[in-house]
Amino acid sequence: MGDLKQRNLITAQARLRDQVAHALRAALIAGELRPGQVYSAPGLAAEYGVSATPVREAMLDLAREGLVEPVRNKGFRVTEVSERDLDQYTELRAMIEVPTVGRVARLSAEDPAVREALEALRPVAEEIVAAARDHDLIAYLEADRRFHLALLALAGNERLVETVGELRKRSRLYGLTGLDEAGMLVHSAEEHDDLLEAVVSGDATEAERLMASHLGHVRSLWAQGRDEPVEPRQKRRLGGTRTAS
Template identity: 55%
Template sequence: MNLPSQPPPPLGAVTRRVENLRLQVSEALRAALISGQLRPGMVYSAPALGEMLGVSATPVREAMFDLVREGLVEVLRNKGFRVTELSDRQLDQFAHVRLLLEVPAMGDVAAASDDPEVAATLESLRERAEQVARAAHDEDMVRFIQLDTDFHTDFLALAGNEELVKIARDLRNRSRLYGLEAVAKAGLLDQTVAEHSQMIDLALAGDRPGLEALVAQHIGHVRTLWAEPAK
């Protein structure tokens, strides 16, 4: 029997690796669902999704059960997972709640921008904004959703309310942007992506009214520009 050339990794390292893979798969599937790449009413098997992501069916199945608990998909016995459908009314309500919560919170960030730590964090978000822009340019909607969500939640976190950040992330995860891919292909994401840098500039300038107006406009894209195109 040949001995391995290197000792096996500690059990804890293996466990962390498995957990990280499950988290990565879960985030990728959630982003694919939000962006409309996984369509409502369609049934998807774990092996098929695993092949799409380049992983085995096991982490996909575990990740899909995470999405089941979030109400994003449902289990069909011996068939796979079906993406749940949301009404326009539900999606409108998600956007409305985001307006109520995120607009004043972002205004609070502008009001706190004279804090050196807040200002430094805002400047650091420029790199994230550039990453979002590159994902949009590459029409990589899964990565776009992941980076866009991180940008906005990191920005909101500067308001100092962790519960609000959790709610905002949950509302984003439950939303559906079925028209996003078509918008990207048409090159119409440039304007909304550019708004990220404008948000940073307005916050650093302490322009609360300006930032609040821009955030309201930005969230409005979810139910207009990014919504399902009329059939």
Template identity: 50%
Template sequence: MSIDVPQERPRPALGSLSGRASLRSRVAEALREALVVGELEPGSIYSAPALAQRLGVSATPVREAMMELAQEGLVEPLRHRGYRVVEFSDRALDEILEVRTLLEAPMVGQAVPLAGPEQVADLRALADGIERAAADGDLTGFIAADTAFHLRLLSIAGNTRLVEEVRRLRGMSRLSAVKRLHEEGLLASTMREHHALLDLVEAGDAAGAEDLMRRHLGHVRGVWAGRSEQA
């Protein structure tokens, strides 16, 4: 998924996916990205044919992807109507972040001694892509690159089940303020933490990497959600 998009024409999550490989998984990815940034609004109902038209695919992979998202608790199937985007309360979102932090921070610490130079270089390229997407206001591209970065970093620890659980929990996140932060020129600053995290990985500082990961995740229910954070 390309993320180097000019600022004046940000790439929507629901742009055409026609001709892409692994179609169902690509549809599910695009829908997750749209959910996180609010392009698919909580409480709203969407039909598979309408989404398929926006994505430039047939309705079948959209239905399959929506059933996958329903199993993850992200949408609710409604007979003869479509799929309702699940609304999460502030308490539920806080709890989701707490679980993510319990999983992701220790996994980063475990990954530090296992990360090789080629893996770090690959992650550096993804971190650059995250910053470009944030600077360009390509918010769905930012979500895609950010997800790829974090899941790839966590995968170094070697527990695929935990990585898949983190993927599911990330899909429940709601980053309602990222568009405003971009417009105010504040989004890019938090993106630099990815390179700082990799600096700690390269230095072999597992404790420092875990601490920064906790602070980085705090943005999910902090500035990225339009809430203040403690210094």
């Protein structure tokens, strides 16, 4: 029984670490954790309502992903991402994602199983739009991630999906809060419906065009979001609930 309790404890700690890491990534993408700023594990732990240990472990995970860097005796600094970095990330994503959605569209035209898997993404596309309209940035980011990676996964290349996942983490959106308040996220969210329709119908040319256009729009959002002011950060609990600081 002692060994079982120990294993359960380790599993619970690992799960909490993953939850904190996910929440921190979302805060980075939303612009709530700002580039160049140093954040301490105890300070973030107080905001998330957890101990400093899972926060420190989660920040180390983010450091391995290049999202933050350790600062001796202070905490972790959010890494800066330049305009050149964003351009290069967008170029890489376009090189991978545009032809891949074309390939998935061609598979859809030939394989009913692929079309069925694509149809299963319609609720996710609807989630993206609903989250944008509800101003739920965490839900928006999570649904957007699931949609894009699941769509690419239908091409059958797991390493490709992992690579795009890493690029998405590094090319985080800046000032997403300001863009949301300006009502600019809804249009980008609605583009997923058109993209999915083209892929389901087997129109590879249209799917590739829409994907290229979508990535271009996302890059424009990054450019505008970098200039948008971000609201003062609020205390956040795991699961996305925030309380006024």
